[in-house]
Each structure stands twice: as structure tokens, then as C-alpha cells.
Amino acid sequence: xxxxxxxxxxxxxxxxxxxxxxxxxxxxxxxxxxxxxxxxxxxxxxxxxxxxxxxxxxxxxxxxxxxxxxxxxxxxxxxxxxxxxxxxxxxxxxxxxxxxxxxxxxxxxxxxxxxxxxxxxxxxxxxxxxxxxxxxxxxxxxxxxxxxxxxxxxxxxxxxxxxxxxxxxxxxxxxxxxxxxxxxxxxxxxxxxxxxxxxxxxxxxxxxxxxxxxxxxxxxxxxxxxxxxxxxxxxxxxxxxxxxxxxxxxxxxxxxxxxxxxxxxxxxxxxxxxxxxxxxxxxxxxxxxxxxxxxxxxxxxxxxxxxxxxxxxxxxxxxxxxxxxxxxxxxxxxxxxxxxxxxxxxxxxxxxxxxxxxxxxxxxxxxxxxxxxxxxxxxxxxxxxxxxxxxxxxxxxxxxxxxxxxxxxxxxxxxxxxxxxxxxxxxxxxxxxxxxxxxxxxxxxxxxxxxxxxxxxxxxxxxxxxxx
Amino acid sequence: xxxxxxxxxxxxxxxxxxxxxxxxxxxxxxxxxxxxxxxxxxxxxxxxxxxxxxxxxxxxxxxxxxxxxxxxxxxxxxxxxxxxxxxxxxxxxxxxxxxxxxxxxxxxxxxxxxxxxxxxxxxxxxxxxxxxxxxxxxxxxxxxxxxxxxxxxxxxxxxxxxxxxxxxxxxxxxxxxxxxxxxxxxxxxxxxxxxxxxxxxxxxxxxxxxxxxxxxxxxxxxxxxxxxxxxxxxxxxxxxxxxxxxxxxxxxxxxxxxxxxxxxxxxxxxxxxxxxxxxxxxxxxxxxxxxxxxxxxxx
Numbered sequence: 001x002x003x004x005x006x007x008x009x010x011x012x013x014x015x016x017x018x019x020x021x022x023x024x025x026x027x028x029x030x031x032x033x034x035x036x037x038x039x040x041x042x043x044x045x046x047x048x049x050x051x052x053x054x055x056x057x058x059x060x061x062x063x064x065x066x067x068x069x070x071x072x073x074x075x076x077x078x079x080x081x082x083x084x085x086x087x088x089x090x091x092x093x094x095x096x097x098x099x100x101x102x103x104x105x106x107x108x109x110x111x112x113x114x115x116x117x118x119x120x121x122x123x124x125x126x127x128x129x130x131x132x133x134x135x136x137x138x139x140x141x142x143x144x145x146x147x148x149x150x151x152x153x154x155x156x157x158x159x160x161x162x163x164x165x166x167x168x169x170x171x172x173x174x175x176x177x178x179x180x181x182x183x184x185x186x187x188x189x190x191x192x193x194x195x196x197x198x199x200x201x202x203x204x205x206x207x208x209x210x211x212x213x214x215x216x217x218x219x220x221x222x223x224x225x226x227x228x229x230x231x232x233x234x235x236x237x238x239x240x241x242x243x244x245x246x247x248x249x250x251x252x253x254x255x256x257x258x259x260x261x262x263x264x265x266x267x268x269x270x271x272x273x274x275x276x277x278x279x280x281x282x283x284x285x286x287x288x289x290x291x292x293x294x295x296x297x298x299x300x301x302x303x304x305x306x307x308x309x310x311x312x313x314x315x316x317x318x319x320x321x322x323x324x325x326x327x328x329x330x331x332x333x334x335x336x337x338x339x340x341x342x343x344x345x346x347x348x349x350x351x352x353x354x355x356x357x358x359x360x361x362x363x364x365x366x367x368x369x370x371x372x373x374x375x376x377x378x379x380x381x382x383x384x385x386x387x388x389x390x391x392x393x394x395x396x397x398x399x400x401x402x403x404x405x406x407x408x409x410x411x412x413x414x415x416x417x418x419x420x421x422x423x424x425x426x427x428x429x430x431x432x433x434x435x436x437x438x439x440x441x442x443x444x445x446x447x448x449x450x451x452x453x454x455x456x457x458x459x460x461x462x463x464x465x466x467x468x
Numbered sequence: 469x470x471x472x473x474x475x476x477x478x479x480x481x482x483x484x485x486x487x488x489x490x491x492x493x494x495x496x497x498x499x500x501x502x503x504x505x506x507x508x509x510x511x512x513x514x515x516x517x518x519x520x521x522x523x524x525x526x527x528x529x530x531x532x533x534x535x536x537x538x539x540x541x542x543x544x545x546x547x548x549x550x551x552x553x554x555x556x557x558x559x560x561x562x563x564x565x566x567x568x569x570x571x572x573x574x575x576x577x578x579x580x581x582x583x584x585x586x587x588x589x590x591x592x593x594x595x596x597x598x599x600x601x602x603x604x605x606x607x608x609x610x611x612x613x614x615x616x617x618x619x620x621x622x623x624x625x626x627x628x629x630x631x632x633x634x635x636x637x638x639x640x641x642x643x644x645x646x647x648x649x650x651x652x653x654x655x656x657x658x659x660x661x662x663x664x665x666x667x668x669x670x671x672x673x674x675x676x677x678x679x680x681x682x683x684x685x686x687x688x689x690x691x692x693x694x695x696x697x698x699x700x701x702x703x704x705x706x707x708x709x710x711x712x713x714x715x716x717x718x719x720x721x722x723x724x725x726x727x728x729x730x731x732x733x734x735x736x737x738x739x740x741x742x743x744x745x746x747x748x749x750x751x752x753x754x755x756x757x758x759x760x761x762x763x764x765x766x767x
Contacts, residue, residue: 366596370607370764373704378764380607410762411574427578429764467715 015137016210016272018120019130019264023291025107025309032108033117041162044169048072053420054390061171073351074388085347092343094219096336098226100328102233102309103285106220112212113284115163115205116270122155130267156206157198164198210271214282224281226336229312230327234285236265236276236307239319244276247300258302265289265307275307357393358386359448361461368464375434377465383426383446387418394418394451399430401444402463406431415451430463437465555580556751564617564757574758581759584752588744589760597763599712602739609765610706614695616767621757625745628698632743638697643682644734651734653678658729662722664691664702709737 046058048071055062060069068075075082097104106113127133127148139145165181168190180186181194204212213220227233241259259276266274268289273282275289293307308315314324364380372378387393397414399407409416410427418424430444441462448457470486475493483494515521519531530536555576559567567573586595592603599605604612613623613636626634643649649657653675660675661683669676669690680689686699693701700708709728716724731737744753760766 364596366594367598367605367607370605371705372608372765373610373701373706375705378608380764410578411568411571427762 013211014272016270017130017133017137018270018272018288019267019292020124021264021268021288021291021295023288023294025287025291029108029117029286029288033114036109036114037118041166044166044174050074051390055173057173059170060173063171076386076388079354082347082350085343085350088343089340089347092336092340094223095226096333096340098223099228099231099330099332099336102227102231103220103223103283106213106223106284107286110284112204112217113270113286115159115201116209118159119156119205120270122159123152126151126155153206156202160198160202160205161194162198163201164194164196167197168194210282213271213284220281220284224279226332227279228330228332229316230330232309232311232326233279234275234283234287234290234307234309235279235312235315237305237315237318238276238278239315241276241306253302258297258306260296260300262296264292264296268292279312355457356388357448357450357455357457358388359446359457359459360384360386361446361459363461363464369437369466371466372431376431377434377437378429378431379463381428381430381446381461383416383428383459385416385418385424385426385448387420387422387424390420392417392420396449396451397426397428398447398449399444400447400458402430402432402436402442404433404436405444405463416448432463432465437463439467440465552580556749559754560751564621564754564761567754567758568617568761574762577755577758578762580752581755581757584748584756585759588748589756592741597760601711602709602737604708604739605706605712606760607763607765608706609767610701610704611695611765611767612698612700612708614767615761615765617757617761619695620760620766621753623741624753624756624760625743627743628741629738630740630743632746635743636698638699639738640686640699640732640736642735649678649682649733654730654733657683657733658726661691661702661729662726665705665725667703708739 043059044057047056048058048069049056050069055065055069057069058071060067062069066077094105123133127136136145136148165178168181169177171193172190177186177190181190208216236259240257242257244257244259244261247253247260265276266272266289268291269275270286270288271282271284273280275283287309290307290309294304297304297306310324311326314326317324360383362382362384364382368379370378370380383397385395394415394417397407397409397416399405408429408431410429413426416424416426428446436442441464443460444463446459446461448459449455469484470482470491472481472484472494474481475491478493481494483492485492516529517531518533519535520528521531522529555573559573559577562570562573567577585593585597589597589606592600593606594600594603597606599607604610609615611619613619613628623636626632626636628636629639641648644651644654656673656675657678658675660669660673660679663670663673664679683691683702686694686697687702688694688699691702693699693703707725707728709732710721710724744756748756
């Protein structure tokens with residue numbers, strides 16, 4: 001059904017079939033792909049020796065065992081704030097890089113970009129470049145179209161499936177898990193995760209493509225807020241290109257702009273935008289239009305750089321005939337840099353200060369204190385000792401801050417034994433003679449001492465007595 | 469009904485419905501929606517056949533797959549019971565003291581005992597054994613019927629003052645109601661008991677002699693109590709029929725204790741407790757005994 005112009009608020013999306021191109025930025029994109037994809041697929045197979053009884057996978061999120069391993073670091077569930085830290089750092093790096101160099105993440109590093117690029121390369125291999133693909137899309141269904149399209153989708157599905165499997169491998173022992181997955185011996189949950197991740201890879205990289213960047217992705221929306229006139233962005237030098245117009249060999253460029261309106265910059269764009277309309281949401285900063293335009297300028301015999309990866313300030317300087325000066329150090333980048341240094345510092349410090357023993361004290365709540373027959377007052381505590389070392393440890397437990405108290409542990413002790421890589425939970429009773437804690441809450445500290453290396457861990461708590 | 473015609477602006481047909489001159493464009497449901505609708509219809513027919521679905525007068529159609537969520541639940545419960553039986557068998561085969569000595573069994577018994585306690589005992593004794601007016605605190609070290617683990621297990625099994633032949637039985641005479649003591653004598657003995665509670669009995673008080681003649685036979689010469697007949701110790705500040713926290717001003721507290729002693733001597737109240745062996749299995753009772761014993765006051 002054709003609708004007259006302006007009758008609908010809904011813009012029907014046109015499939016973007018981008019033309020292939022050669023040049024600097026295309027090479028960078030290929031380089032990013034050949035570095036990132038093998039890393040994504042092979043990282044789960046890296047090994048890291050953590051001693052006997054511990055998994056030897058360098059990067060592992062062990063959901064069942066409630067541990068995350070990253071090289072020498074072993075994260076417990078209650079330390080999930082490290083994940084927050086990584087996300088904070090990632091966000092600020094994104095801000096800083098956007099302010100300095102534009103949408104490098106979007107153009108070269110994002111999963112969506114890399115997998116879409118890979119999927120397009122497969123289309124190019126099996127069907128042909130832009131014109132062939134457009135022609136095949138228009139062509140009626142026949143055996144050739146079916147075979148080509150079928151092969152494309154089959155390959156897409158294989159790649160998407162491998163993406164899902166690679167994701168799953170981060171959650172188990174990759175060398176044993178991979179054969180188990182391939183021979184159907186894994187759990188439903190694993191296959192479910194593979195289906196979800198793989199399914200979305202197929203859907204997003206095969207069909208949604210630039211729609212993800214335009215409508216789904218929050219980053220593309222806010223990255224422009226990090227830009228200023230000194231950020232490097234992909235831009236069309238309108239002062240030089242306009243008035244644009246068609247050009248035939250032999251014609252002069254006197255009295256007109258250098259843009260020959262060949263449309264290459266639009267044809268090569270993976271999101272299907274026209275960069276000559278200025279910086280926009282749809283521009284992921286991949287620079288393929290620069291490659292396309294430079295090649296065209298070479299053929300026309302004009303200097304390169306009608307579309308540039310440069311700042312708005314430099315562009316304006318060139319328009320005025322001045323030599324542009326690029327400023328990396330600006331208040332914006334200084335602030336981002338400072339926040340980045342601060343967050344890295346906090347995470348680094350907390351990693352250095354991270355202990356292998358932690359103690360938490362839970363004061364009993366069901367009854368805050370018990371009056372014993374001799375008038376003395378007893379408080380109950382649950383003492384939880386986290387032993388983050390892969391060997392059994394024995395601790396002594398003492399009380400500080402309250403004189404003349406008796407301590408007893410249900411099940412006997414101290415010494416308290418805590419099994420390797422686990423949490424020991426002890427019920428501890430502290431009894432104080434009548435009057436010591438009457439009418440007040442006294443703070444007291446539990447001191448845990450490793451009997452082997454003498455290291456101490458303190459935890460504060462309260463001793464509660466009756467009002468009178 | 470207006471004639472169906474083509475709308476010049478959108479190029480679509482109208483439905484033919486008209487209200488006050490407003491005509492409606494024909495906007496059919498999207499094809500994918502229709503497909504999903506019919507697929508759902510087909511799916512639901514398959515569901516009727518395979519799964520329990522149709523109610524009948526006395527039951528329902530079970531479906532070819534024979535699925536039942538009740539059967540699922542039953543098999544899960546059976547699985548849980550089998551998993552627990554391993555532990556319960558060990559706990560039942562050992563004396564309670566041996567269960568406490570084994571750190572693994574102790575942990576299991578305290579966890580299981582806590583659940584059983586909160587379901588069965590907490591309504592009277594409070595969560596964590598905090599106790600209530602008339603219901604003994606189980607976290608302190610005063611025990612009416614003995615605080616060793618075997619005595620605690622015995623009390624849980626057979627209870628107090630119930631119809632079970634093995635339950636603890638004993639009653640304090642109604643000294644006031646039966647006219648054994650005069651109201652004046654009762655007040656005198658109450659004054660004396662207050663000094664006993666402070667562990668400083670004043671022998672010169674008139675109540676001292678009355679205590680020795682009437683009370684000491686059960687409650688002990690110095691008010692130390694007798695766990696064999698459930699006679700509470702009087703020589704401490706733990707009172708069954710007084711507010712539990714004892715957070716009042718000293719003179720208010722003393723007046724409350726005096727009043728409760730007078731009331732108890734005049735017409736005693738007696739607590740009762742069910743024989744839990746009639747309701748709970750031996751493993752659960754042993755876990756309860758371990759839990760109560762390790763609440764802090766066990767002897």
C-alpha cells in the first residue's frame with residue numbers, strides 16, 4: 001500500500017545495504033574485528049593456576065560456586081561492588097574517549113558494530129556488493145535467490161550460535177564445557193542462555209542493525225553530550241564542498257564546491273545516513289564515508305579530506321584559512337580524566353587493601369539480652385568468618401572493650417576452625433556480671449587472630465543491657 | 469451504515485461505520501497478529517488434549533501426558549524427605565549429647581531445631597526462646613524441670629501437666645484458698661521471699677519461719693528450687709509470672725514480685741505443655757532438644 005507524503009507519523013525503515021570500501025578506517029575496522037573476535041572466543045580458554053581444588057580458568061563466573069575469577073582475583077558475591085566499579089570506570093572511559101576522539105566505541109569496538117560488520121561481510125561474500133544485494137532483494141524468489149539467502153542465513157545462524165556458546169563458556173570450564181555443549185550433554189539452562197544470546201545476535205546483527213544504534217542504544221543518545229568543538233568527529237567540510245553539484249571529467253571547479261554529489265558517502269554508510277547533513281545521532285563515527293570520499297577525491301584529482309575525522313574548531317579554522325590547532329587538554333577532558341583517575345584509584349586501593357579474612361558480627365535480635373539466674377547479663381552473637389584462602393584456617397577469638405566478660409562458643413572453642421574457601425558461622429555468647437552494662441549499650445570488639453600467621457581482623461558490635 | 473469508500477487523504481477504505489458524520493478508517497489487524505492468534509487457537513486445542521484442562525462433574529480430564537502439579541509436589545517432598553532421612557537417621561541413632569559433640573550434626577540439628585521451634589514452640593515460648601508472661605524463657609539458665617540436654621528432651625517428649633502418663637505432674641497447694649495460711653501470713657512470707665530473691669534472706673523476718681515450715685520442702689531451704697517436682701528456684705530475679713524484661717524502677721519491680729508471690733501462694737497458677745512425642749518424630753524432638761539446649765542456658 002502506498003501512502004501519500006505526510007499521511008503517516010511512522011517512517012517505514014529501509015534496509016541499509018552499505019557498499020564496501022577500502023581505506024584507512026576500513027583497515028582499522030578489520031583490525032578491531034580480528035583482535036576482538038578471537039579474544040571473545042578464546043578468552044575462556046586461557047588458564048590461570050590457582051592451586052589444587054580451585055578452577056584454573058583465567059576468566060570465570062562460577063554461578064553455582066558463587067565466585068567470579070579474573071586472573072589472580074577471586075570475587076565473592078558480597079564484593080559485587082567491584083562490578084559496579086568496573087562499570088563506573090567503563091562509563092568514564094567512554095566519556096573521556098568520546099570527548100577526545102568521538103564515537104570510537106560505536107564505530108569500531110561495540111559488539112553490535114563488529115557482528116553487524118561480520119554479517120555484512122558474509123552477505124558480500126555470498127551475494128555480492130551493494131548493487132547485487134539490492135538487486136537480489138528486488139528479484140523474484142527463485143532457486144538462486146533461495147540458495148544464496150539460505151546460505152547467508154545459515155552462516156549467520158552458525159556465527160550467532162557460536163557467539164552464544166562463547167558467552168556460555170565464561171560461566172563454566174570451557175575445555176570440558178565446549179564438547180559437552182556440542183554433544184548435547186549440558187543443562188537446559190545453558191542451552192537456554194545460548195539460545196537467548198545467539199538468538200539476539202542473529203536478530204540484532206542480521207536484521208535490526210542500525211536500528212539498534214538509532215532506537216535501542218542509550219549510549220548513542222548521550223555520547224553527543226560529551227562532545228565539544230574540539231572533539232574529533234566525522235564531519236563534512238561544508239565550506240569546501242558547497243555548492244555541491246554533479247561533475248563531469250574536464251569540467252572546472254571554479255565557482256562551485258568540491259562535493260561532486262556522487263553519493264558514495266551515503267552508500268558506504270553502515271547506518272545509511274548522509275554525513276553532509278552534519279553531525280547526527282545516526283553517525284557511529286566509523287569513518288567509512290571518509291574512506292569512500294578520499295578515494296573519490298583521488299579520482300577527481302582534488303585534495304583528500306572533504307570529509308574528515310577532525311574537530312569542529314579545526315574545520316572552522318580551515319574555513320577561515322588558518323592552520324588548525326588541536327587541543328587535547330581542555331577543562332572537559334581534565335575533569336573526565338580526574339574522575340577516571342579517582343575511580344581507578346579507589347578501585348585499586350580497595351583491591352590492594354582487600355583482605356583474605358573478613359568477619360561480620362550479627363547481634364542476636366530475637367532477644368537482645370538474657371538475664372541469668374545470678375543476675376548477670378548475656379548477649380548472643382552470630383560470628384561469621386569468611387576464609388578466602390584455599391586452605392583450612394584456625395583462629396583465636398577474643399573480646400576487647402569490655403572487661404570481666406565470659407565468652408562461650410556453641411560447639412566449643414576458640415580456637416575456631418574455618419574450612420577452606422568458605423564462611424564459618426559460630427554462635428557466641430558473651431556474659432557480663434550484673435551492672436556492667438546496665439542502662440546502656442556498650443560497644444565491644446571481636447578480634448579474630450589467625451593462629452598460624454598472627455594476622456588480626458577486628459569487628460565492632462554492641463553489648464546490650466537492661467535499662468535498670 | 470454509510471457506503472464503504474476510499475478516503476482521499478490516506479488512500480484507505482472506510483469501514484462503513486458512521487457516527488455523527490465521523491467515519492472510521494478500516495485499519496485491519498496486522499498479519500503477524502492474526503497468525504499468532506490462530507497459532508494460539510491450534511496450540512490451545514493441543515493443550516486440551518495433552519494437559520489437564522476440562523472440569524468434569526467429579527474431577528477433570530487428565531490429559532494424555534498425565535501431568536499433575538500435585539504429583540510434582542509430592543515427588544519433590546519425597547525427594548526432600550529422602551535427603552533429610554540421611555541426617556535424621558544419624559541423629560535418631562545417637563544420644564542427644566553425642567549429636568551435640570559432632571559439629572556437623574550440631575549445625576544440622578540447630579538449623580532443623582530452629583525451624584521446628586518456630587513452628588511449634590515459639591507461639592508460647594517466643595522466637596529464640598525469649599519467653600512470655602507465664603511461659604518460661606528458654607534462653608536463660610533457670611530450668612523448672614532440669615536443664616541438661618536429656619532432661620530437656622524428656623520434657624519436650626512428654627510435656628507438663630497433660631494427660632500423657634509420662635508427663636511432669638506436680639501442683640503447689642492453694643495455701644490461701646484452702647485456708648492453710650492466713651492472708652497476713654502470706655504477705656509476711658512474700659516479704660521474706662523478696663529477700664530470698666536478693667540472696668540475702670533476713671532470718672528475723674516473721675515470714676522466715678512460715679517459709680521454712682511450708683515452702684522449703686519443695687522450694688529448698690534457701691529457695692534453690694527442685695527440678696524433680698518442677699518447683700522453681702526463688703533465689704534469683706527470674707520470675708515466671710512477672711514481666712520478662714524486668715526493666716521497671718526497682719520499687720515498681722519489687723511491688724510486682726511481691727504481688728505475684730502473694731497471688732501464687734494464695735491460688736497458684738500452673739503452666740501446662742503438650743507431650744510433643746504425640747505429634748513430632750523422635751528426630752525432630754532430638755533436634756529441638758539440641759536447639760533449646762544451645763540457646764545459651766543449657767547445663
